[in-house]
Amino acid sequence: MAEAASVRDDLRSYLVVLENGEPVARHAVGPARLTVGRDPARDIVLDDEKVSRLHLQAVLVGEEVVVQDLGSSNGTFMDGGRITGPTVLPAGHWVQVGSRLIKHERRSQREVDREAELQRDLEKARAYVQSILPPPVRTGDVRVDWFHCPSAALGGDAFGYGPLDRDHLVAYLVDVSGHGVEAAMHSVSVLNLMRQKALVGVDFRQPAQVLEGLNATFQMEEHGGLFFTVWYGVYSRPERLLRYGCAGHHPGILFALGSGLQRLQTRGPMIGAVPGQHYRSAEARVPPGSMLYLFSDGAFEITTPEGRQLGMEEFLPLLGGEGAGTTGEAEGIYRAVRARARSGPLADDFSVLAISFD
Amino acid sequence: MKMEIAEEDGVTRVGLVGRLDTPGVDAIETRLTAAVVPRGVRAIVDLSGVEFIGSLGLRMLITITRALTRRGGKMVLYGPQGFVAQVLETASLDDIIPVRPDATSALSAVQA
Numbered sequence: 001m002a003e004a005a006s007v008r009d010d011l012r013s014y015l016v017v018l019e020n021g022e023p024v025a026r027h028a029v030g031p032a033r034l035t036v037g038r039d040p041a042r043d044i045v046l047d048d049e050k051v052s053r054l055h056l057q058a059v060l061v062g063e064e065v066v067v068q069d070l071g072s073s074n075g076t077f078m079d080g081g082r083i084t085g086p087t088v089l090p091a092g093h094w095v096q097v098g099s100r101l102i103k104h105e106r107r108s109q110r111e112v113d114r115e116a117e118l119q120r121d122l123e124k125a126r127a128y129v130q131s132i133l134p135p136p137v138r139t140g141d142v143r144v145d146w147f148h149c150p151s152a153a154l155g156g157d158a159f160g161y162g163p164l165d166r167d168h169l170v171a172y173l174v175d176v177s178g179h180g181v182e183a184a185m186h187s188v189s190v191l192n193l194m195r196q197k198a199l200v201g202v203d204f205r206q207p208a209q210v211l212e213g214l215n216a217t218f219q220m221e222e223h224g225g226l227f228f229t230v231w232y233g234v235y236s237r238p239e240r241l242l243r244y245g246c247a248g249h250h251p252g253i254l255f256a257l258g259s260g261l262q263r264l265q266t267r268g269p270m271i272g273a274v275p276g277q278h279y280r281s282a283e284a285r286v287p288p289g290s291m292l293y294l295f296s297d298g299a300f301e302i303t304t305p306e307g308r309q310l311g312m313e314e315f316l317p318l319l320g321g322e323g324a325g326t327t328g329e330a331e332g333i334y335r336a337v338r339a340r341a342r343s344g345p346l347a348d349d350f351s352v353l354a355i356s357f358d
Numbered sequence: 359m360k361m362e363i364a365e366e367d368g369v370t371r372v373g374l375v376g377r378l379d380t381p382g383v384d385a386i387e388t389r390l391t392a393a394v395v396p397r398g399v400r401a402i403v404d405l406s407g408v409e410f411i412g413s414l415g416l417r418m419l420i421t422i423t424r425a426l427t428r429r430g431g432k433m434v435l436y437g438p439q440g441f442v443a444q445v446l447e448t449a450s451l452d453d454i455i456p457v458r459p460d461a462t463s464a465l466s467a468v469q470a
Contacts, residue, residue: 156413177413178380225421229413229449248449269450273420277453297445301412309410311441347379348412 010108013065015058017044018094018101019345022152026112029104033059035070036097050074050098058089065089065104074098122153122181129184132191134160138327141358142169142235147330148351155349156183156228157296158191168205169235171355173294175249176228177270179349186226190218207232207245211268211279215247220272227272231294233264235286235357242292245281247271250300250312253293254284255320264292292355293319298348299333305342314340325356359385360407363393369468370399375407378415378442387418395422398429402464406437411445423455436464 015034017025027034027044036044039053046055052072059066068086069076076083077096089095094103130148137144144161156176164170174190176183197204199213210232220227231252233244244252248270251263266280286292300315318336323329330352337350359382362373372390376382394401403419405411423433436458438446446457458464 175413177417220417220420221424225417227417227420250448265448267450267453269453270416273454297413301410309441311444 010110011106012109012112013060013063013091014105014107014112015044015065016103016105017046018103019099022345026105029058029060029065031060033057036102044102046098046100048098048100051100055097056095056102065091067095072097119153125181125184126150126153129154129158129188132188132195133158134162136327137161141237143325143356144171144353145327145330145356146351146353147334148349149334149346150179150184150349151298151345151347152180154181154184155179156187157298157349157351158187159294159351159353160191160194161353161355164204164234167237169237170204170233171235171292171294171353172230172232173249173296173351173353174228174230175296175298175349175351177226182224183226186223186228190214190228193217205234205236205243207234207243207281208279211245211247211271212277214271215274215277215279218272219275223272227270229270229297231264233292233294240286242284242286243281244284245279247279248273250297253316253319254286255291255293255324256285257287257289259285259287261316261320286357288358290357291320291324292353292357294351294353294355296349296351298346298350299337299352301348302337302341303347304340307342310340325354329354359383361386361390363390368400369465370394370401372401372403373407374403374405377410378408378418379410379412380414382410383412383414383418390418391422391425394431394433395425395429398426398431400431400468401426401433402461402468403433403435404437404461405435405442406439408438408442409440411442416445416449416451419451420454432468434458434464434468436460 013029015027015029016023035042036056037054038051054070055072056076057068066086067089069083089104091104091106094101156179159173161171176187202209202213229248231246231249233242235242244264246266247268251265254262254264264284266282268279300312302310318333323332333352359376364371426433434456456467458467
């Protein structure tokens with residue numbers, strides 16, 4: 001009983017800012033007024049044009065959080081109605097300000113500390129995932145630029161590239177179903193296996209063999225019901241040929257001089273879904289000056305602010321343009337996608353690799 | 359995400375309307391699984407009202423199909439439109455779950 005009482009006494013009120021349902025900031029509420037607005041001088045700053053510079057205030061009165069709209073242009077809403085005058089915001093309830101929700105939570109210091117610790121752990125995990133992605137390649141006859149942005153702290157996208165031997169280079173992109181911690185753990189285990197080339201009896205120069213080896217290793221029943229899609233390609237320098245294979249993945253896009261845009265795709269289900277599945281490979285010629293783009297579906301499955309669903313066809317014009325082959329191209333593609341999507345984080349992980357061939 | 363389930367002539371008919379994204383899957387997965395898997399039914403699933411499907415949506419359909427097959431049941435999808443049809447094609451989903459253009463062809467496939 002004593003412990004229960006002390007835990008209860010320890011409870012404090014917090015305002016938590018939610019973006020797309022995800023908490024992005026937490027502020028303790030006390031007897032001194034806490035201001036909310038777009039102006040950087042506010043205690044809680046919301047970067048949203050529907051939010052007034054000084055929009056709202058909150059103050060703790062006894063154990064109650066009292067909120068008051070300070071004459072904002074677009075109003076403050078609670079339970080679907082616009083609030084006027086000082087209003088009690090009960091614990092577990094929220095007000096809507098522009099596109100954000102601000103929720104009142106009663107938490108103990110211990111809970112808040114624990115959450116902060118979990119956030120730090122996630123941050124470390126994120127840094128680890130980033131560390132196993134190879135650095136961009138700026139010199140040599142084949143160069144790689146990439147941009148990767150998980151939709152949550154951790155994502156299910158991963159990729160790799162590098163030499164297999166003197167004549168062959170490999171590049172692949174893996175997209176594990178779902179996102180978040182579970183997907184990230186799976187993508188890391190797949191990536192590490194690929195980096196070690198640890199598939200018994202598999203010639204990594206042969207895409208179909210690699211896909212079949214992965215499929216034998218990662219059946220979804222043995223891996224928490226997770227599957228993944230993959231695009232895998234091997235470039236042969238002496239032949240100027242790209243051999244590639246897909247498992248449930250959309251095409252890689254090749255711009256070859258004289259041939260225009262080519263969709264490099266073979267048919268086959270995602271890795272882990274069908275035991276004993278056979279996969280195919282195909283080939284494409286890579287003349288000097290070609291560009292190859294690999295990307296996750298999060299790069300083109302975009303919802304516009306009007307709620308319209310965009311797809312691959314809207315994404316393709318962003319590739320192979322003026323910036324092709326330059327440093328920062330992949331990030332430029334991300335910015336162009338971002339500009340078309342509704343506000344908040346993208347719904348899915350975003351990865352784009354831009355590979356240029358001399 | 360809306361879901362309707364009805365039984366007709368020994369076939370379970372499932373109608374889905376909305377987005378099969380993460381919240382959409384969360385909203386129906388348990389109910390859909392419970393409705394078809396334990397009894398090992400023959401089911402046809404109308405996708406014509408589904409405007410988006412993400413990887414979790416595919417995963418739900420594959421997981422249910424595999425569980426259903428072990429119990430002697432079968433599931434056939436039909437009527438995917440535009441974006442969803444393209445995603446199913448990219449994933450070669452037809453290699454795992456039969457996909458048919460309409461209810462009539464789905465019915466004959468599920469009863470075959």
